[in-house]
Amino acid sequence: MTPEPDPAASRPQRFDRRLIAPMVVGSILNPINSSMLAVALIPIGAAFGVPPSDTAWLITGLYLATAVGQPVIGRLVDLYGPRPLYLIGTAVVGIAGLLGALAPTLGVLILSRVLLGFGTSAAYPASMSLIRSEADRTGMDTPAAILSSLSIANQVISVIGPTLGGLLIGLGGWHMIFTINVPLSILCLVLGSLWLPRSPRSRVTVRLDYAGIALFAGTLVSLMVFLMAPKASNWYLLMLGALLGVVFVVVQLRSVEPFIDLRVLGGNRPLIATYLRQVLAFTISYSFLYGFTQWLEEGRGLGASSAGLLLLPLSLSAVAITVITGRRAQVRGKLVAGSILLAVACVVPQFVGGETAIWLLALVGVIAGIPQGLNGLANQNALYHQADRARMGSSAGLLRTFMYLGALIAAAANAHFFQHGATTTGLHELALFLLVVAGLLVLVTLLDRSLAQIGRPQPN
Template sequence: MSRLAERIRGARTAGPTGFDRRLVVPMVLGSVLNPINSSMLAVALIPIGRAFGAPPAQTAWLVTGLYLATAVGQPVIGRLVDAFGPRRLYLAGTALVGIGGLLGMLAPNLWVLVASRVLLGFGTSAAYPASMSLLRAESDRTGLKSPSGILAALSISAQVIAVIGPTLGGLLIGAGGWHLIFGVNVPLSAACLVLGALWLPKTTAARSDVRTDVPGMLLFAVSLTAFMLFLTDPGTGRWYLPVLGAVSGVWFARRELALDGPFIDLRVLGGNVPLLATYGRQLLAYITSYAFLYGYTQWLQEGRGLSAPHAGLLLLPMSLAAIVVTALTGRRPQVRGKLVVGAVVQLIGCAALLFLGAGSPIWLLVVLGVLFGIPQGLNGLANQNALYAQADPARMGSSSGLLRTFTYLGALLASAANAVFFRSGATSAGLHGMAWLLVAVAALFLIACLADRSLSRVGRDA
């Protein structure tokens, strides 16, 4: 194996200008680990709750645990990627995915299962910033200014997993129970480890110009975790969480502003208004996306009375529409038109939720899935392309990690909304209440896309 790896690395060095296509497979495979764990769980919450006799308020921790770990882990691991190179973090993260999957498959109770989801969250945090860092390095080597085709491949692969995930999850549950949706991580992790060891370029030494700033990472983690834990179950009895988050956040900001080589360079970030706007759009887009993914799927099972496999199949139109849209538009680096169209269709889809009920015909549910698939195929890819153009190349790992942090902040806010509106079960009345909130969020997203004039410059010179 070592000789094969040497020949592969030699071939990479010998290639004068072309993008090393061997990198694409481990990048794509590693980057889909998080979406597959997110999407399969959507149809497993009800069966897991029944298996452990746990109410929705407790099974929601299966969602929250992964997203807490991912939201904290993405920028932290992204900064470690900047410092130590993508290969090491990719291999460590994907190994952790296998451990988390094995723990979940053997979990004797709900809270061990939650712990496995936390491990999966940290493990799956490595591949995306590692992939973005590899893309930047390859672009510098080849002179390719905007690798929109490779970025589209990463996005399409996530959309394909959105197709496979809920449907595969439903089929696995029907075939052998919910344990199998955790067990699938073991062979995926093994494949990532083998391909990553063979094909990812080795980093000879840590970069001396990049500091890891461990105290800053810890303060960031404490602040973000405290705020997110409060959002999962807000109430006056948990007042200490936002206080802890605010105190550690202020301490974090003061430290980062005074430090040479901080974890997150707040001066640079604060002066990069277009990048901050991209983070804000990502947050708004994924509040809607994840509220629909989890809330609508639970409503299909409880409010509409469908089985887990049937609910998974009804998500196929959404994912297929997203794949088609991404495939048709992915190679175009321009983003403003994609975001505006995605925002308008997303707003229409949220309003359409108000008309669903226990007797809604299947054709209407199919049409609704297609509607939500269009912004899913446009918004995430456009924000990813915008970040690639706006971020400091030296901080591509941590900047792309922060993009994922805002993605999962949106997921946590969506989870909190689901908990509020489905407190008495996933009823049609609860779905309609959530729909009004999503209409407001989608309208804000549309305004943010229309107001950001800098988007028209992204991709213009690619």
């Protein structure tokens, strides 16, 4: 007798929505530490008696660590599953928060930011790996709403980050922006322990490419130290970075298990274009976040709390456009509009000064916020469709690496143009540099014809 089919077995499975909470909370750890710091750089500089060119290392320390940590941890996620890496990373965030809150010197504070960079590197590749595995488990395409929820969460943190940072500084000084990492870390550990699935133990012995990691880190550090102080006596650092970069490429091409699989990237031009758009877009975004905020405090004379509140229109507009466009699978229109609007946003600061009305400065933020919301989500969605499924964690980690490379370039640009303080002249010169970057972004976006295929309905 033929058994009756089980209705439950034929019922379409759905995405496990219990995963959303740990994914979202984990993914905000890096942006909240980025956005809160924007209003704390001037108070920290005053506390330690150092100029913006020195406090810029607080930005650089976090993003150097994250740029290296993201693809490393992403690769480990692919091999061992997201749960252990997520839990270890979020625990490190809590430890780094305590270290930063108690830091007696700027050097110790920079060290805490480095630890934060490594700790916050786990959640995003773990989340993208979970999304991919859920799509495979259910046999359904992952809803655009799930992907957009990560982007929206990051944008929301951009809303509350500077404002929250300003309020915390007003309540207890700049130390408070580090202390908040402790409860966030505990929350992630609880949510991750409860709801992240346990992956089966792998019997495959994996060898990390330590040489590749060291060469990649050495290349970044050498170039960043030069860019933070580009003078004739430091040219050897530029040459060292170039040499290490060449050796890195050779080693990766010869390695059986490379740190970054350049052979896969070499055959995936659409993914390379996505990474390039990411670094260009976030060079502008982070330059604006840190540069404009420092100018508001030093050049315009606002306090940390007031500067944080003035950034609300920027972040609210980014959130609004992400919510409006998040469910649309097509990405080309978003990226074209986002790149052009970023170019417009780079022109506007040329017309602001020490006497510019507050409402006009808020309008500048709105103009800069809209393209941030468009570009961040669209590049994430593009990667989801372009990356190899077996390497989703490491590919997603590499997307964040290129995002943080943009942040590193932004830190170097701010250190250069604000080496004598966050002046109006420095802001205008920074905006001109960013306009060139925006022009390159527009060009790369328009030339990438593969974007038109993403989200297009497939013929039956």
